[in-house]
Amino acid sequence: MSAARAGIRRATGGWVWIRTVTVLVYAFMFAPIVAVMLLAFNPSQFGSFPMHGFSLRWFLALWHDDAIMRAFRTSLMLGAMTSVISTTLGVLASLAMVRYDFPGKRTASTVLLAPILVPEVVLAVSLLLFLRFLSVPKSFGLLLLGHVIFTLPFVVLVVQARLVAIRREYEEAALSLGANPIQTFFAVTLPLMLPAVLAGMLFSFTISFDDITGTLFWKPGGVETVPTQIFAMLRNSISPEINALGTVMVIVTVAVPLLGVAIARRLAARLRGR
């Protein structure tokens, strides 16, 4: 950063203004979420400001609410299965995209991203009606297929970005020392890819765990995920229980990736240290 430019920047006073606007925009993004998390601890029955104290009673209420616990289990199961399948497909595809040149690569890239270029509602309707036509009823399986297809492009984008950074010399060294391609993959490539794989899994897990747009179309009657459960509860009115549920969800979907990032960093550091 040049001294001259910094000087001008400070002299115009514009920077102060830019910083103020930035703080306000950040406040706009986070204030409502902070409100949700604060109100979750409000003991009052009507869940509104002002706060009347601090209590965990609404979290306890969640724990004893069968419907909510069921929704939680469904969401966790769905997210975990989605992330395993989607990441497996996505990592294989990303390897092809990053490591090889082949005819039709541009087309392949467009097709891989297609599920996020199409409006999610359209994706949801077409998959639902097609499987109906094949006499496959709405089921957990349909929900899973939908989530896999919807999260796949995100996994491809994230994993590709990480794979580009892995230097190929390591693999070439292994091969020239006599390892076969499969040995090389498991002994060299896969450990190096682990942070990318982890990133893909976490990303697809949170997207699946948070999704509502497609899920409302795909879910069978009587099955709820956490977001659709919140949606159904909102029909009545906002309650402290919804705020508590929202808080738990924010914690799950924010803490899990942060934990993942920390693990990935540690893994990467350990690999470098070798």
Added chain:
Amino acid sequence: MAAFAEADTDRTPALLLAPALTAITLLMVIPACFIVVYSFWLRTGTGAEQVGFYLKNWEEVLTDPFYRDILLQTFKIAGISTIVCALLGYIPAYFVAYTRFRHKSFLLLLIMLPFWISYIIRTMSWINILGTSGAVNAVLLWLGVIDHPLDMLYNQTTVVLGLVHYLLPFMILNIYVSLDGIDRSLTDAAQSLGCTGWQAFREVTLPLSLPGLAAGSLLCFVLGSGTYITPMILGGPTDAMFANLVYEAIVTQLNWPLGSALSLVLLILLGGLVAVYTRYLGIDQIARSFR
């Protein structure tokens, strides 16, 4: 090419891509073609589908002013939200790109954070702020500015607000990525040649950041036009958007042929927009924000 290519010349990429491409073909491409066929079928009075080639759904969707009005309203809401996002998003993106603040990566993390928080929670959180017993009313009542809580929720403005809140991180991230890619020596050069800071921004930085602004705007507009959750949670009875009609037809009325035709209208319009964009600007700009 590298190691793997030598071992197994041409088949490896095809094998690696096969599972993903098969899944997308079976679960998206074929179903999308299928709803084209389906949109020409008819739903009879008994609720069964009549197979054939009927233009009635399309005639209804394309000529009934009800659908046209909601489509226009959808584009208006999404358009306003996109413009507000661009206006609100540029400055924070600029700040994060150019700040010398030590914890810049923390500021970036905060931009990513909303992506991890569920859309439905971000949407419903506004009820706590603007509802009759929400934070704003509580403060105004406490200050004595008003006697009765104001009705601020469930109108078009709150739908726009909810959408802006949902879409803003996409905009900031895209603008940030393109600002971050600008060679800093260009603005230095402009200033050493006598430009003021503002002139250097207008002549150099702003034009070079337009691809990011365009990518962010496209994403905001397409995502905004395709939503039905925000109007259901924050809108009033007259604030339906086009995707609400699809939801209504498919989930509530079970009129699948009509729902197919409505989905296709959305796909053609928004897909067309994405196609035009990628034709001229390329998909890479959007993909770049993941790096």
